[in-house]
Amino acid sequence: MTDPRLDAWRTLAAPAARPLLAAAAEVEAAGVTPSAVTRLRRDHPRAPVPEALDLAGARRRSAAKFDDPTRLLLDRAGLEQATSAMVAKWKATRFGSAPVLDLCCGIGGDSMALAGRGPCVGVDRDPVRAFMAAHNAGIETIVGDVETLPIDRPLVHLDPARRDESSGRRSWRLEDLVPGIDVIRRIVDEAEGAAIKLGPGVPMPPPVLHARQSVSIVAESGRLVQAIVWTGRLARSTSVEAVDLPSGRTLEGEPEALRSGPVELEGALLEFHPAVERAGLGPQVLREHLALGEVEVEPAVGLGLAVVDRASVEQAVAGGRGHWFRAISIEAVVAPRPEAVADAIRRATPNPRQVVVRTRGGAVDADDWTRRLATLGGAAGAGIVEVHGLRLGRSTVAIVGRPIDHSKS
Known part of the structure; x- marks a missing residue:
């Protein structure tokens, strides 16, 4: 059976949806009211109006994250979890031009940057997220469970879920990661190199995922946004580095207590x-x-x-x-x-x-x-x-x- 959510987003991706999206953007910018929603439903019968409003709001909010949000397919929850274009581009440079599997790719925040430097395939268990990433990054995506997926590319990027989408609550506890720590260790062992995207509140030092690993603490415009655990051939010789964006400055070393x-x-x-x-x-x-x-x-x-x-x-x-x-x-x-x-x-x-x-x-x-x-x-x-x-x-x-x-x- 086709996922009705997927049908709605496929409809919004088609050129015929442009009048609906333009009207939804006007309503969202002015403030969504019951009368405005009724008017949208009347003017666009059988159209996915709730998803159109969600897309309009996400595009408006994503201007600070992405260079051209008007072309993207995304919803609010996916936007909040996505890596910004600035951080994703910085991160993608370390992968060189080798093929990459982007696991738990979401709407494709990292996939867009990874596809810009070489081959990339996205994987997500949510068919809507996989569809969004394919549209946004112009890549092949697979709907599947990364816990059982064979690692058939040399490099991996993995963004474990850290938020319960039903409640919107974010968790920094390692035991709440999906996939779990044991699965992550299996994935990085099978890859030549990997980048594991974690929240900046992850306990330090980070969990041991691989015999060779290092961590980057990334701040964007003065705000901590990510902790990235690099493994295998992507790891640095020092155990930690501080990263400042947009300047691109990095400071590598070993952590010490004052x-x-x-x-x-x-x-x-x-x-x-x-x-x-x-x-x-x-x-x-x-x-x-x-x-x-x-x-x-x-x-x-x-x-x-x-x-x-x-x-x-x-x-x-x-x-x-x-x-x-x-x-x-x-x-x-x-x-x-x-x-x-x-x-x-x-x-x-x-x-x-x-x-x-x-x-x-x-x-x-x-x-x-x-x-x-x-x-x-x-x-x-x-x-x-x-x-x-x-x-x-x-x-x-x-x-x-x-x-x-x-x-x-």
């Missing part, structure tokens, strides 16, 4: 790039980019922050070595009250253009503080003041400072 201990809150407050923090490469950045040795970090601040010598930060930034961290000069440390913070700002920078509030672990209410301190800034002002609300041991403090210029990095 030394923790009480510190004086003076100098500069340094925040590591999110991929560096997640990968455990903070100590390497301190040594190689700031020429600092064993730096102690207040343990309650969090792994992504360090208090360091201001001159070292300024020299690193001036020398173009500031792309794996950002820092502020520490101008004042005060009690966590907006009134005390406001007084400190007036003393440090009497007329700032903008006040930015940051926090970790909910130490302070950043939204409330932003509203209450907004009147201190103005378009006629000069510079930005940052306020960091942090919990140190049993105490909470507010650190007031100014960003150290990264324009040369």
Whole structure:
């Protein structure tokens, strides 16, 4: 029996559906209402109106992920799970031109990039997803269960399910991956090389899937998006790398823990790039980019922050070595009250253009503080003041400072 969902999406892929899709896009952009849906059904009888509206909404939301979403077949759930074009293109370069099996291909976010560099076949157990990927990537797709699929290509890309589509809930637990860890190990053992796409919240170090493996922690526009476990011939010699996109910068190394201990809150407050923090490469950045040795970090601040010598930060930034961290000069440390913070700002920078509030672990209410301190800034002002609300041991403090210029990095 033909899947009725598949029939609907085949209808939408045909040229005859263009008037319906244009009308659905107008309705979706204006806001879907019962009367608008009724009008669509009247004007397009026996047409898959719910799927057309889903497609229109997904295309509108996918503009930030894909270069030309108007040509794609996708729904909202598939869009949320798909790799962006930027990350997929970066990832695809490591595969060279060898044939690739894209397992659990979904709507084809990775398949599109993989097909752009060489032969690619997509596999998904959902016939609608397989149809979408075939349309979007222009490739052959197979409807099947990857748990029993023979691995007949040298390289594999695998995107295990991490979300229950019925509830929309995402899980970082390894035991919730579909296919499971044992099946993934069997797949990567049969392939010459593989890339396993996991969420950025995966436990670190990642699970051992192969005797030779490495992991890439990828941040896109400052936001962590993926952890990729590479195996076999695709793995690096070092165990972990931080990846920054769109710049394409990478930092390879071995994860280390920052030394923790009480510190004086003076100098500069340094925040590591999110991929560096997640990968455990903070100590390497301190040594190689700031020429600092064993730096102690207040343990309650969090792994992504360090208090360091201001001159070292300024020299690193001036020398173009500031792309794996950002820092502020520490101008004042005060009690966590907006009134005390406001007084400190007036003393440090009497007329700032903008006040930015940051926090970790909910130490302070950043939204409330932003509203209450907004009147201190103005378009006629000069510079930005940052306020960091942090919990140190049993105490909470507010650190007031100014960003150290990264324009040369």
